[in-house]
Amino acid sequence: MAELSAADLDEVDRRLVCALQIDGRAEPGRLAEVLGVSVRTVTRRLARLQGSGVLRVVRMPGPRQPGDGALLLRVRVLRGKVEAIAQALAARPEVPFVDVMLGGQEVGAVVLTDDHTRGSLLQGQLAATQAVVETTAHAALHLFADAGQWQAGWLTADEAAALTPLPPGDEEPPTLDALDEALLAELAVDARQSNAALATACGAPESTVRRRVARLAAGGLLRTHATVDPRLLGMTVDANLWLEVPPGRLAEVGAELARHPQVHGVLATSGPANLMAMVFCPDPPGLYRFLTETLGPLGVTRVETTIVARAVKRAGVILPELGTRKPRRG
Template sequence: MTDPASLLDLLDRRLVCALQLDGRAEPGRIAGVLGVSVRTVTRRLARLRESGVLKVVLMPRAEDEAVGALLLRVRVLRGRVAAVADALAARPDVPFVDVMLGGQEVSAVVVTDRAGRDRLLYHQLPGTDAVTETTVHAVLHLFADAGQWQAGLLTPDEVAALTPTRPTPTPPHRIELDPLDHALLTELGEDARRSQAALAAAVGAPESTVRRRLHRLDAAGLLRTHATIDPRLLGLAVDANLWLALPPGRLAEAGRLLAGHPQVHGVLATSGPHNLMATVFCPDYAALFRFTTEVLGPLGADRVETAIVGRAVKRAGVRLNRPATF
């Protein structure tokens, strides 16, 4: 069996890291920082994107949408998990779906209004004979989301050079979005690396107008991007959800500490018997053990549940392709 991580070499992975910092970074800028030719960067990125291995999309406005979102843990009859995972992944209000190791649990994030929530929880899931149990946690606070995570293959100087300099974001509710703004956001939601010329052609507006609108949207914090890729291709074979029960007095500090850890790609305070959930990437199980003992241990959790992701189905609104040779 081919090791998925072997499908990307070190330069491919470093290019992914560059796009994690700025999904709209131009090839010339990336090439100058990483010390390779523009042609190499252009060719490599085209190969990654055209093969479906890498997709760059707009990151949902987590600060606006995360609080009140739902974390679902759905127990499913053996042999029916793929159908349930696919049905959840097909919903536009479900940006994240994972099948957990063992094949009898689906984990999902739901961002919807009250009516959508009630239909899903009280009618659609109970009406599915494949579902045996549903556990629901409400997100109370966001410490870190997937858009902030970096794979860590760039030097501090490279990170500084590739991190975009932006003004302090204007809260999105303070700017009024017109149909042109919405059209641009829709186009970028499908492919955040579309050029200004391509965007202008797609929305039927002059390129100079598109340039001004993108600057305005960026200043409002609406152009955060997410480089979506199977973490195994970056040498991270283990993806785990960690559910912690912490004394209330330790919750905020623990969330902040975990949010700053390089292996963590999401930290949320939640309702339920576990009040903190962290998602973590590790190269292997030995590294996950070290993370559990050395990082989680000092936090003072009363108990910790470790749930291993068997297959990531959807991340940041993007269906993931299984690793393939390209």
């Protein structure tokens, strides 16, 4: 199937993606009802978006907190070598996010790993790679919001509320057995698989799979993420903001930014900056307004702004580059 460009997605496509950001496993009938379109339209649009590779809906692990070994990497690379380093990092399963920064000499990445694997990557592979000039690692100290919580904003408040799944109960997450693990692994690849498809893949009765999936969802283990290039949703600027905030205001500023609709990640970090925010903006003037009108009143003392030239991997999914062909007519 041909690649899609930003011009190929209309408002219905974008509203559909936004709906899947809220509930990635919503049935076509439910999506059609909330969006005010036919089931046939939903089915056809989903097939086009997923078949082109621009949309992937995957299961996303729960937010990680201190002690989980999350690192934010900034890797300076020799000019002309950035693509090779970015692809090498993206190929690693413990690296769910990889960005190439504007200027072509820096790669940003998130690494979720234990001490042994972390040392092997930082002191071993990256240090021994002649294309790498410098690697800076910042420990994630507290997570305020991650990519799984961001919504593109193409739905009304009522539509978003209608699609929002019931929150998990207060009970502890279920103890997982081999079938649960197999189901979660399948959903990490494609969270929109039907119960019938999951039953076939895991070699279990469909009725059993249906009960297990409901149990996993009730335990808060089926958080989904609709992975799509933000430019397809009208967000042409993706920026990482490294912020210095007075320690006494760190929790307040982090929580405030986590509620902002343009922010798709906020973490307290080690290093010269103590807060890192990831922001989508419609255009450069939109980023300027965010810096002046949103950050200004929050008492941020210093901002380093880095622009993402290309998102290579998001939420464990390697993204295709946007097509450049002209949109179809008719």
